[in-house]
Amino acid sequence: MAKTNLKEKKAASGAKLKVVDDSAIKTTSYSDINLKQWRNYEHVKTDTLWEFPSRLKEGGHSNEYHGNYIPQIAQQIYERFTKKNDIVLDLFFGSGTSGIEAVNMQRRCIGVELKDELVESVSQKFTPKQLVTDVNIICADSASEDAKSKIQARLDVMGKKNAQLLMLHPPYDDIIKFSDRKEDLSNCATTEEFYNLFEKVAKNGYDLLEKGRFACLIIGDKYANSQHIPLGFECMARMNKLGFITKAIIIKDMQGNERAKGKTANLWRYRALAGGFYIFKHEYVMVFQKV
Numbered sequence: 550m551a552k553t554n555l556k557e558k559k560a561a562s563g564a565k566l567k568v569v570d571d572s573a574i575k576t577t578s579y580s581d582i583n584l585k586q587w588r589n590y591e592h593v594k595t596d597t598l599w600e601f602p603s604r605l606k607e608g609g610h611s612n613e614y615h616g617n618y619i620p621q622i623a624q625q626i627y628e629r630f631t632k633k634n635d636i637v638l639d640l641f642f643g644s645g646t647s648g649i650e651a652v653n654m655q656r657r658c659i660g661v662e663l664k665d666e667l668v669e670s671v672s673q674k675f676t677p678k679q680l681v682t683d684v685n686i687i688c689a690d691s692a693s694e695d696a697k698s699k700i701q702a703r704l705d706v707m708g709k710k711n712a713q714l715l716m717l718h719p720p721y722d723d724i725i726k727f728s729d730r731k732e733d734l735s736n737c738a739t740t741e742e743f744y745n746l747f748e749k750v751a752k753n754g755y756d757l758l759e760k761g762r763f764a765c766l767i768i769g770d771k772y773a774n775s776q777h778i779p780l781g782f783e784c785m786a787r788m789n790k791l792g793f794i795t796k797a798i799i800i801k802d803m804q805g806n807e808r809a810k811g812k813t814a815n816l817w818r819y820r821a822l823a824g825g826f827y828i829f830k831h832e833y834v835m836v837f838q839k840v
Contacts, residue, residue: 769832
């Protein structure tokens, strides 16, 4: 049989039909990026140092909630590791960055948020139709079996057995207190308790994620008791323990997501010089795969 190679064929009626040559398209099983045209994706990052001079504020995004991650991370991760109509599962939904960008990029999202008042306010960012077809927000403890059951029920309604991408942006231990709830990871009595509770959340995510698909962990470290506490690497180890393999450790410049230190900048510099430590200017974007 002769190859068509994008040439036009005449139909019986005499009309001309353009035949699409499938050999001109090559994608992975988890992305819509056409590898035959890989030079056209200069906006997609493939290195491990991400610098964004400012937070994106267009497309429904805002910075009214301290502690949310910048939308550019979702844009990069979604384009690399999802296809249109795929379902993103975010177990720390917060102010809804994952859901907003899912809508913008023609993906779908299930978000789990502990605080009912935040669920109510974030729901206002979406239309009633979007809250039915594109974004499902669940008020629950992401570490619980109840949350897992509710997510599975939403997946069934959305026509999928599993999610195609897992997003995790937990509190950085107790650096910022997000609520008074004991289930809140920012209220853990010890860092070890934080790790254990994070692992429970990640286990739910692992179980609900489609095999072969990817997870993204956005996290930073902290200082306590005059020493550096490597939250990111211990959380990575917990995810590896669950069965995820680590695909990338990306260093992201925090200048696009930090609150300005203003007049306190010199005070922090003095403390660093006096205490023998360095001021954090980065956080991690860690990418994993369920194999």
